[in-house]
Amino acid sequence: xxxxxxxxxxxxxxxxxxxxxxxxxxxxxxxxxxxxxxxxxxxxxxxxxxxxxxxxxxxxxxxxxxxxxxxxxxxxxxxxxxxxxxxxxxxxxxxxxxxxxxxxxxxxxxxxxxxxxxxxxxxxxxxxxxxxxxxxxxxxxxxxxxxxxxxxxxxxxxxxxxxxxxxxxxxxxxxxxxxxxxxxxxxxxxxxxxxxxxxxxxxxxxxxxxxxxxxxxxxxxxxxxxxxxxxxxxxxxxxxxxxxxxxxxxxxxxxxxxxxxxxxxxxxxxxxxxxxxxxxxxxxxxxxxxxxxxxxxxxxxxxxxxxxxxxxxxxxxxxxxxxxxxxxxxxxxxxxxxxxxxxxxxxxxxxxxxxxxxxxxxxxxxxxxxxxxxxxxxxxxxxxxxxxxxxxxxxxxxxxxxxxxxxxxxxxxxxxxxxxxxxxxxxxxxxxxxxxxxxxxxxxxxxxxxxxxxxxxxxxxxxxxxxxxxxxxxxxxxxxxxxxxxxxxxxxxxxxxxxxxxxxxxxxxxxxxxxxxxxxxxxxxxxxxxxxxxxxxxxxxxxxxxxxxxxxxxxxxxxxxxxxxxxxxxxxxxxxxxxxxxxxxxxxxxxxxxxxxxxxxxxxxxxxxxxxxxxxxxxxxxxxxxxxxxxxxxxxxxxxxxxxxxxxxxxxxxxxxxxxxxxxxxxxxxxxxxxxxxxxxxxxxxxxxxxxxxxxxxxxxxxxx
Amino acid sequence: xxxxxxxxxxxxxxxxxxxxxxxxxxxxxxxxxxxxxxxxxxxxxxxxxxxxxxxxxxxxxxxxxxxxxxxxxxxxxxxxxxxxxxxxxxxxxxxxxxxxxxxxxxxxxxxxxxxxxxxxxxxxxxxxxxxxxxxxxxxxxxxxxxxxxxxxxxxxxxxxxxxxxxxxxxxxxxxxxxxxxxxxxxxxx
Numbered sequence: 001x002x003x004x005x006x007x008x009x010x011x012x013x014x015x016x017x018x019x020x021x022x023x024x025x026x027x028x029x030x031x032x033x034x035x036x037x038x039x040x041x042x043x044x045x046x047x048x049x050x051x052x053x054x055x056x057x058x059x060x061x062x063x064x065x066x067x068x069x070x071x072x073x074x075x076x077x078x079x080x081x082x083x084x085x086x087x088x089x090x091x092x093x094x095x096x097x098x099x100x101x102x103x104x105x106x107x108x109x110x111x112x113x114x115x116x117x118x119x120x121x122x123x124x125x126x127x128x129x130x131x132x133x134x135x136x137x138x139x140x141x142x143x144x145x146x147x148x149x150x151x152x153x154x155x156x157x158x159x160x161x162x163x164x165x166x167x168x169x170x171x172x173x174x175x176x177x178x179x180x181x182x183x184x185x186x187x188x189x190x191x192x193x194x195x196x197x198x199x200x201x202x203x204x205x206x207x208x209x210x211x212x213x214x215x216x217x218x219x220x221x222x223x224x225x226x227x228x229x230x231x232x233x234x235x236x237x238x239x240x241x242x243x244x245x246x247x248x249x250x251x252x253x254x255x256x257x258x259x260x261x262x263x264x265x266x267x268x269x270x271x272x273x274x275x276x277x278x279x280x281x282x283x284x285x286x287x288x289x290x291x292x293x294x295x296x297x298x299x300x301x302x303x304x305x306x307x308x309x310x311x312x313x314x315x316x317x318x319x320x321x322x323x324x325x326x327x328x329x330x331x332x333x334x335x336x337x338x339x340x341x342x343x344x345x346x347x348x349x350x351x352x353x354x355x356x357x358x359x360x361x362x363x364x365x366x367x368x369x370x371x372x373x374x375x376x377x378x379x380x381x382x383x384x385x386x387x388x389x390x391x392x393x394x395x396x397x398x399x400x401x402x403x404x405x406x407x408x409x410x411x412x413x414x415x416x417x418x419x420x421x422x423x424x425x426x427x428x429x430x431x432x433x434x435x436x437x438x439x440x441x442x443x444x445x446x447x448x449x450x451x452x453x454x455x456x457x458x459x460x461x462x463x464x465x466x467x468x469x470x471x472x473x474x475x476x477x478x479x480x481x482x483x484x485x486x487x488x489x490x491x492x493x494x495x496x497x498x499x500x501x502x503x504x505x506x507x508x509x510x511x512x513x514x515x516x517x518x519x520x521x522x523x524x525x526x527x528x529x530x531x532x533x534x535x536x537x538x539x540x541x542x543x544x545x546x547x548x549x550x551x552x553x554x555x556x557x558x559x560x561x562x563x564x565x566x567x568x569x570x571x572x573x574x575x576x577x578x579x580x581x582x583x584x585x586x587x588x589x590x591x592x593x594x595x596x597x598x599x600x601x602x603x604x605x606x607x608x609x610x611x612x613x614x615x616x617x618x619x620x621x622x623x624x625x626x627x628x629x630x631x632x633x634x635x636x637x638x639x640x641x642x643x644x645x646x647x648x649x650x651x652x653x654x655x656x657x658x659x660x661x662x663x664x665x666x667x668x669x670x671x672x673x674x675x676x677x678x679x680x681x682x683x684x685x686x687x688x689x690x691x692x693x694x695x696x697x698x699x700x701x702x703x704x705x
Numbered sequence: 706x707x708x709x710x711x712x713x714x715x716x717x718x719x720x721x722x723x724x725x726x727x728x729x730x731x732x733x734x735x736x737x738x739x740x741x742x743x744x745x746x747x748x749x750x751x752x753x754x755x756x757x758x759x760x761x762x763x764x765x766x767x768x769x770x771x772x773x774x775x776x777x778x779x780x781x782x783x784x785x786x787x788x789x790x791x792x793x794x795x796x797x798x799x800x801x802x803x804x805x806x807x808x809x810x811x812x813x814x815x816x817x818x819x820x821x822x823x824x825x826x827x828x829x830x831x832x833x834x835x836x837x838x839x840x841x842x843x844x845x846x847x848x849x850x851x852x853x854x855x856x857x858x859x860x861x862x863x864x865x866x867x868x869x870x871x872x873x874x875x876x877x878x879x880x881x882x883x884x885x886x887x888x889x890x891x892x893x894x
Contacts, residue, residue, distance in 0.1 A: 063781070277886075329845040329846055
């Protein structure tokens with residue numbers, strides 16, 4: 001795995017395939033020093049006119065000599081060979097969702113955009129909750145996926161999963177989302193077990209303009225955003241953004257309003273230096289507040305022993321990150337620091353304050369023509385404070401944890417660069433399980449320009465989350481019976497201080513084909529062997545007097561008594577049928593065989609095979625019509641989830657973008673055209689009502705200036 | 706207005722124009738941008754009088770390696786003139802004596818020939834050839850200009866000391882948009 005700046009990007013980086021429309025140039029920074037603002041608008045307009053006129057026109061060789069130096073600076077290579085080559089070089093299952101993909105699909109959030117990646121499981125639980133996973137083990141609290149936004153880890157130490165509703169960015173400012181299926185632990189560390197998702201926003205230099213966008217639809221009341229970018233003379237570039245979104249509530253399976261509407265307000269900035277010399281700096285930060293609703297079912301100690309009610313919660317927080325990159329002739333260094341604060345307040349459940357301080361250093365050394373060495377060290381401090389409720393308690397209620405990590409990875413070429421071998425390991429010391437090491441060995445054999453194959457063996461661990469050590473969650477209450485000595489029996493899930501890390505050894509192989517500039521495909525297959533997976537072992541029941549009435553507690557204690565294997569395959573193909581019509585598609589298959597160990601008494605855990613789809617596919621068509629019309633259609637299929645009683649479904653999404661002359665872009669879209677509504681998932685652990693994903697229509701207007 | 710219009714039409718042409726199939730793995734846009742830059746360098750760099758035999762001698766551009774790029778560059782500069790000088794494009798192969806290279810006013814060393822970067826830099830010592838590299842560290846190690854990719858934009862570095870040694874006069878306009886790099890000092894990694 002080639003890694004030049006882990007903190008900045010996965011660095012297999014980019015552009016896995018040539019893009020359809022603006023396939024050669026995309027002028028990003030319209031506010032170049034040579035163009036003043038009025039000229040800019042003219043420029044935009046003219047670009048659009050000229051492009052339509054030219055469409056029917058001649059096929060001459062472009063006269064690049066007439067482009068000024070300043071304009072050249074701002075032209076963007078949309079399909080960068082070097083990086084594309086790097087992608088082809090990556091001995092891992094990498095997929096890149098480009099800005100173009102996001103824009104053309106109409107995706108307005110990271111979860112929606114992730115539906116474009118092959119093999120990734122994306123299911124909406126209710127309007128503000130998602131289950132997102134890769135290669136199985138999906139769920140709202142899915143904990144085997146590492147998610148980063150611009151180098152900042154965004155899974156919560158509370159349960160090792162991601163609050164997807166607060167991971168929001170200005171989607172127009174996303175440069176790309178790199179999705180790695182399979183372990184990436186050697187570089188990223190614990191939790192990069194089944195996949196890594198790396199959201200990378202554009203540099204401030206690439207967003208030197210203003211943008212205002214507004215969207216409304218049958219599901220979204222309003223999605224609005226504004227961004228402005230500019231230059232600080234002799235210092236660098238900045239941008240600032242704010243966005244506000246509000247979603248209407250959906251209905252539960254019985255057609256009742258599920259009160260799962262929500263809203264979110266985000267704001268942030270990014271600064272990128274532009275100073276002569278070898279140093280560059282980035283400083284960026286965000287703040288947000290979000291309020292949401294849900295329909296919660298919670299156990300009670302008195303009849304009817306459970307109650308369903310409307311529950312509310314909110315999220316607030318912020319983060320600030322600074323990164324310093326330095327280039328030497330044969331090496332680069334990167335030093336990154338960030339602080340992230342997340343406050344979650346879920347009424348009736350818990351209030352959680354998390355403070356994370358993180359510092360990482362990385363050094364990439366080009367040893368010689370054939371060898372590249374990367375090493376790094378990092379430290380993370382996590383401090384939390386949790387206010388418990390009758391339903392959820394954490395003991396202790398505040399805890400401070402340190403994570404020390406280091407990694408080293410060596411990559412070398414041999415046989416005249418046809419074979420590339422990568423060896424490396426991560427070393428970590430965490431506050432729960434102590435020392436962990438996560439090595440990998442990867443090889444890429446490039447047969448020729450068209451064909452390459454790769455293989456990898458890696459180990460990854462998923463270190464315990466705070467809840468798995470310290471939590472008590474009252475999951476259900478059984479009515480009094482003879483078996484329960486005539487008392488109500490409260491089934492409570494307990495953390496376990498002796499809980500160990502979950503282990504994975506993964507074997508992967510892949511083949512990539514670049515048949516022609518118009519056709520590419522890749523196939524990946526894997527076998528994952530897991531041990532020490534989380535189970536819930538029944539403990540000895542005991543009597544509890546408070547809260548009233550006296551009741552029996554039936555504990556289910558976290559243990560590491562599940563193991564087994566999974567295997568599967570993922571295909572992706574991209575075909576530019578004609579220059580203005582691109583068709584892409586993916587298919588993925590997953591088989592899971594996870595079983596209790598012989599000494600396990602767990603009767604309550606769901607078989608993970610029943611909560612991840614065995615088969616998924618999509619087919620996508622993107623056409624460029626004259627007059628700047630861009631219709632996109634995507635058909636998706638997701639197999640049934642037998643463990644959750646979710647039937648399989650097809651979904652047809654359509655989106656059409658139109659750029660009339662001028663700085664305004666319009667688009668119309670529809671989601672889930674094939675059915676009125678369907679369920680995609682049911683929650684695990686916290687029993688909120690799953691809600692219907694409905695057929696929706698929306699319209700967007702974007703004004704760039 | 707005209708000033709604005711010309712690049713627009715070109716950009717449009719690039720967006721909608723035919724794909725260039727000449728190159729194999731490199732996307733056309735990167736080649737076009739680099740060709741555009743090289744033309745601009747030719748305009749904004751002053752050679753010493755000894756660099757040309759006659760006032761109308763062509764500017765000789767050598768491309769070491771990567772014929773696809775040479776094809777794009779050749780197309781771009783074909784028929785163009787700068788201050789009365791036309792262009793002459795030479796496709797070069799690596800050779801130790803480097804005679805062909807020394808005769809160029811501009812020499813582009815494609816990344817496929819990066820293994821010879823240091824040797825080329827040595828060969829060009831004492832000449833007024835504007836060396837343009839396409840690999841990390843080229844300018845720092847004594848080359849004059851080097852292309853770098855930054856967030857999918859093509860940018861370039863200039864080593865002003867190397868330019869001075871080659872007796873080349875780099876216009877301030879070029880300097881203002883370049884990343885200035887210093888030659889590597891000993892012990893510096």
